[in-house]
Amino acid sequence: MRIIQAEKITSLVAALCIEAAHNLPPNQIKLLKRVASSEKGLPANLLKLILKNAETARKDLYPLCQDTGTAVVFLEIGQNVFIDGDVNKAVDAGVRKGFKEGYLRKSIVSCPLFKRENTTDNTPAVLHISFVKGDKIKVKVLLKGGGAENTSRLKMFAPADGKKEISDFIVQTVKEAGAKACPPLTLGVGIGGDFEQCAFLAKKALTRKSKNRNKFYAAFEEELLSGVNALKIGPQGLGGKTTALAVYIETAPCHMASLPVAVNVCCHSHRFKEGEI
Incomplete structure (x- = not known):
């Protein structure tokens, strides 16, 4: 049995939030470049601007979009892992840390119908947990724009x-x-x-x-x-x-x-x- 401190989940979630907000995945860049080469005129220019935006965000650490999204977190937890600490709190702490340190816009409101007051830290995250073989934890973060x-x-x-x-x-x-x-x-x-x-x-x-x-x-x-x-x-x-x-x-x-x-x-x-x- 491998023991993993919940704080490690917090640290990784925070890092992934910052990375996702500023750096498009390589496969997404590849797809954008491929279609940009197949378009002409205005569509081609727009795709070039999208790619330029992605490069500027990566180099200068600007968010790719002003809407930095809802943090959707997928945890794949190995069956041979014991997590020392509260998993839900660890994930939310990671989102809180990532959005603060990354200077990302906080978009989550606590009540969907009435007051709609901002939670001020982009929590709670939307969390999905599954159990897999092994002694590792895979963490996936998807920042989903409204x-x-x-x-x-x-x-x-x-x-x-x-x-x-x-x-x-x-x-x-x-x-x-x-x-x-x-x-x-x-x-x-x-x-x-x-x-x-x-x-x-x-x-x-x-x-x-x-x-x-x-x-x-x-x-x-x-x-x-x-x-x-x-x-x-x-x-x-x-x-x-x-x-x-x-x-x-x-x-x-x-x-x-x-x-x-x-x-x-x-x-x-x-x-x-x-x-x-």
């Missing part, structure tokens, strides 16, 4: 519905989002589970870096990407071939009477970092 999150959708389909109905729903979600979600987008899609698990799967899909291992779903990801890009909303909603950079699908078994589908929309500033203890 504008893109507001355009996300979930629908309970009939079991008789198929790829076409699901595809139409996903493409329509992007069409309704338009420029509000700051394209080019990354889309996380959850299919299956129940109402709550489906939404989680869509969020988890945004932590992926590559195609689905299942050939059927990998092909569906490509079909959806083509369908979304056919909308020609383009970078920042001003037209072009690139409305989305990638589509990632996560699935789970579901009840025979259900077929839930969720779309979690992420803007061009897809801020995600991970580390390990």
Whole structure:
């Protein structure tokens, strides 16, 4: 049994919050550069500005966006690990530390309906915990902007519905989002589970870096990407071939009477970092 002090989680979460806010993942930069070379005119110039913004943020430690987002934290805890301390408090302490030391905007309000008072430290985080084999802890931090999150959708389909109905729903979600979600987008899609698990799967899909291992779903990801890009909303909603950079699908078994589908929309500033203890 390996003993890990909760303070180590705090330190890593803080570092990942700062890193995610200032430095786009390498695969995101690669995707942006690839589509920038395929566009012309205004769309190409907009993508170059997005890349310039990313480089300036990385070099000078400016936040990639003024909306530094909700901190969504995924912990994968090894079964041979004993954490000495309160995990939930450790994660929130890390978000608090990272947002303070990184001079990041605090966007979380304590009451969703009435007073809407700012918690002043961007906590609480949205925390997802899973247990895996081994004696390590993997920490993933996704900073999720409010504008893109507001355009996300979930629908309970009939079991008789198929790829076409699901595809139409996903493409329509992007069409309704338009420029509000700051394209080019990354889309996380959850299919299956129940109402709550489906939404989680869509969020988890945004932590992926590559195609689905299942050939059927990998092909569906490509079909959806083509369908979304056919909308020609383009970078920042001003037209072009690139409305989305990638589509990632996560699935789970579901009840025979259900077929839930969720779309979690992420803007061009897809801020995600991970580390390990």
